[in-house]
Amino acid sequence: MEIALIIILLLAVLLSHNKLNGKIRKLENEIIELNKKLLHQNQELPEKKQEQPPLHSPLTPIQNISSGSPLEQKADVNLSQKDWLSPIFDFLKQNILTVIGIFTLVLGIGYFVKYAIDKNWIGETARAVIGLCTGAGIIITGHFLRKNYNTFSSIITGGGIAVLYFSMTIAFREYHIFAQSTAFIIICLITLFSIILSYHYNSQVLIVCSLFGGFLAPLMVSTGQSNYVFLLTYVTILNIGMLIIVFLKNWKSISWIALIFTNIYLFYWVLEKTDLTSIYFYIITYIIFYAFALHDYQKKNILAVIDILMLVLINFTSVIGLVYIFNELKYEPAIIFPLIFALVNAVLLYREHEKKDAGIPYSVFTGITVSLITLAFALQFKTNLITSVWAVEATLLLFIWKKTGFNIFKICFYVLFPLVILVQMITWAEYLTLKQLSVVFNPIFLTSLVTIFTIFINLYLLRKQKEIDTSGTLFFENLFIILSYGIIYLAVLFEILYHISDLQFPVIISTGLLFSIYYLFILLLLCKPLNITRAFETGFIYLFLFLVIIHTFLSSSMITDGILKKEISGSYYFFYLLYLIPFIAIVWKLISSTHFFINSIAYWYVSLAIVMVVSSELFHGYIVMNAENREQSYPLKEHFSILYLPIIWAILASTFIYTGLKRNIPELNKIGFVLVGIMIIKLYAYDVWQMDNVSRIIAFIILGIILLLSSFLFQRLKNMIKKLVDHKNESNINKNSESQ
Structure with a gap:
């Protein structure tokens, strides 16, 4: 019964399809007849009635006369990028x-x-x-x-x-x-x-x-x-057959399918059972797919987008597989494979060089050759295989994008770069397990150096990007810059912390903060050579001052306590004070410039850092020089806080007020008066009740003198400024009367 129903249903479907197909054919014939009639009518129209659109008609866009104009070149690049994808989308739209x-x-x-x-x-x-x-x-x-x-x-x-x-x-x-x-x-x-x-x-x-x-x-x-020899022999025969079809029919899609399946089989074999025999299959696969990728290059001397992607992929996947086999089998030297592949590309590069035409193939072969040589040197120092390969490959993709203008390589770069960061973090995790690593010349830090080297090249390649891109959409470029400087910072920081991990905790914290301060200081000094934008420079300054405040507030107390406990050598205190050099240099640079103090918050931020540094370092210097142990430090801390700290704040407040009046900066005047207010509140709310009579008299006398001098100075400067303004107004009046 069920079979009969199915047969009836199939017959009904076939009859309906046949009837519908007849109607469609009838409609097609009618459309053909209508097209013939329209064509015949158009041919009968006189030429004089065929009006041309106006020169500036919205239906006829103005074209650039010069065939080599940038607009046409950009249009050609965009069209060439879409050519290899449009057939796929057209097929899906029509046949989905x-x-x-x-x-x-x-x-x-x-x-x-x-x-x-x-x-x-x-x-x-x-x-x-x-x-x-x-x-x-x-x-x-x-x-x-x-x-x-x-x-x-x-x-x-x-x-x-x-x-x-x-x-x-x-x-x-x-x-x-x-x-x-x-x-x-x-x-x-x-x-x-x-x-x-x-x-x-x-x-x-x-x-x-x-x-x-x-x-x-x-x-x-x-x-x-697992019979991998038989499996890869079969796959190789299948690939050769596909290669023949590609040369006969130029069907490039099948080469990518073959490449993906072949690499999956090869990688699975190598991971499950590392065998010397797999090397032969890797080399044969390299030759076959290089022939796939160079098919159009041999015939027409051109490299399409998918051909360049295949060249990059087959080179680096082959290097990963072959070097991994050599490392697992303890064979040397593993760098022979990237050097051989570099030689193959160098031959193609020499061929392009002989043509005296530095086109896209020349740039591609140059990038691949240099990348493979760079990778060979990196692997010679026993760097992490995957991290080094991906870092070099990402830079190669960015280089090809800059030379060809094909955005697909830029997209591939931004996809691969986060993976580089991920594998680099996995490499850094080895610091937790490995022991007795040598300074600098160890596999982890050498891998980091390879990543840092490629990052500097990436930054160089992108340094002109903001001048080219006028759309203002540079989110990924800015994110890449932040991540790049972050990777460089973490790479050096982890290496330093690993080698000082046996020292006291305050020393480790202080050293890490000191390195962070100097790292930002170097970036701020090299803003122009590194093409760091004004926005990034301002952000780096804020971060630098924040780290200085944290270093002063946190590290100074820990170092002082460590010295008093005899846990830290007193000489380390001078090493800790090295942060004052970049701090003074940056503050001096900020005072000399005006672009940083656009917002009023900048004055408060810098002033806070200055007050924190001066107060904290005088405080801890006083304790270190006068106390021999922690018991002696307690009364000294109380004495300094009550007697000397108000005097220091009064001097700083006077300096802020004087500078604000001299340079006509109202924010500095506000900062000075706020600091005076805090000092007075502290004096009357706490300090007075902790002093003896002699100290109280001395503190009030000194503070009163400072406040009177500050007030006198304020009044004098105020009168001077008023006279200058009046004199300027009088001069302007005289000039106007003379001109009349």
Whole structure:
């Protein structure tokens, strides 16, 4: 009963399809007749009535007369970037329903067969025969549809081939109808048959289906026993066949499918069982896919986007696999492979050099050659393989983007660079486990140096980007700059902390903060050579002052306590004070310039840093020089806080007020008066009640004198400024009267 219903349903679908197809053909004929009539009418119109659009019509854009103008060059670059993707999108737009339809049909047949099996209608052998017959029937249907519906028939045929593959796989794995060798031979014959059909039908869609089936065939008949030599021999033969088809038909999509599957098989083999035999297959694979990538270059002397991507990928995936094998087997020297690959690209580079034409191929071969040589030197020092390869590869992608203008390489760079950061962080984690590493010349820091070297090249390549990009969308470039300086900072910091990890905790904290201060100081000194923007420079200054405040507030107390406890040598205090050199230099630079003090908050921030540094260092210097242990330091701290600190603040407040009046900076006047207010509140709220009579008298006298002098100075400067203003106004009046 169920079979009868299914047959009736299929007949109804076929009849409906036939009727609908007849109507579509009728509409097509009517459209053709209408087009002929319109063409005939247009030919009869006199030429004088064919009005040309106005010169500045919105329908006719003005074109640049010069063929070599930047606008045309940019348009050509954008078109060339889209050429290799547009066929894929066009195919999907036009045939997505067909693909979904054949996929749904295959699933429907599969569910029907499963239903029949559950009902015990057919035996195991009959099930396999039904699957083979169904696949053959779909292929025959596609063959008859090929004349009028080429693409549609290719997808139908591909679905039939998929049914054949699945039928043979189930017959072997589930029903054990065939032996493994027999099943593999049958699947290979199916692959060969599908390749012949693809070539005969001139169908790239069908060859893609055939290629997927060919590479998945070993997995379909796998029994779990690893025979990698046989597997890679089969894959190599399949790749050679695909290479021949590429040269005959120029179907580049199949080369990428073959490359991905081949690398998956090779990497899996190497990771599961590192064997010297795999080296031969890596080299053979390198030769085959280099031939794939250079196909158009040999014929037309051009390199398309997908060809350049394949050149980069095959070079670096081969290096990773081969160097990994040598490292695991303890063979030397592993750098022979990147050097050999560099030599291959150097030969191609020399060929381009002889042509005296520095085009895209010249830049690509130059970048690959230099990158491989750089990588060879890095690997010679036993750097981390993946980190070094990805860092160099990211720089190569950025270099190719700058030379060719193809945005796909820029996108690849921004995808790969976060992975570089990730593997670099994994490399830094080895500091926690490895012991007795030498200073600088250890695998972890040498790997960091490779990353730092590539980062500097990346920054150099991007330094002109803001001048080229006028759209203002530089988010990724700015994020990249921040991450780059962060990686350089962390690489050196972790190396320093590793080698001082046995010292006291205050020394470790102080040294880390001291390095951070000097790192930002160097960046601020090199703002122009590094092309650091004004916004980044301002941010670095704020961060520098923040670290100075933290260093003064936190490290100074810990170092002082450590010296008094005899845990830290007194000489280390002078090493700690080295931060004053960059601090004084930056403050002097800020006083000499005006661009930093755009906002009033900048005056308060710098003033806070100055007050913190002066107060803290005088305080701790006084304690270190006068106390021999912690017990003696307590009364000295109290004495300094009550007697000397108000005097220091009064002097600083007077300095701020004087500078503000002299330079006409109201914010400095406010800062000075606020500091005086804090000092007075502290004096009357706390200090007075802690002093003895003599100290109280001395403090009040000195503070009173300072305040009177400050007030006198303020009044004098105020009068001087008033006289200068009056004199200037009088001069202006005299000039105006003379001119009249």
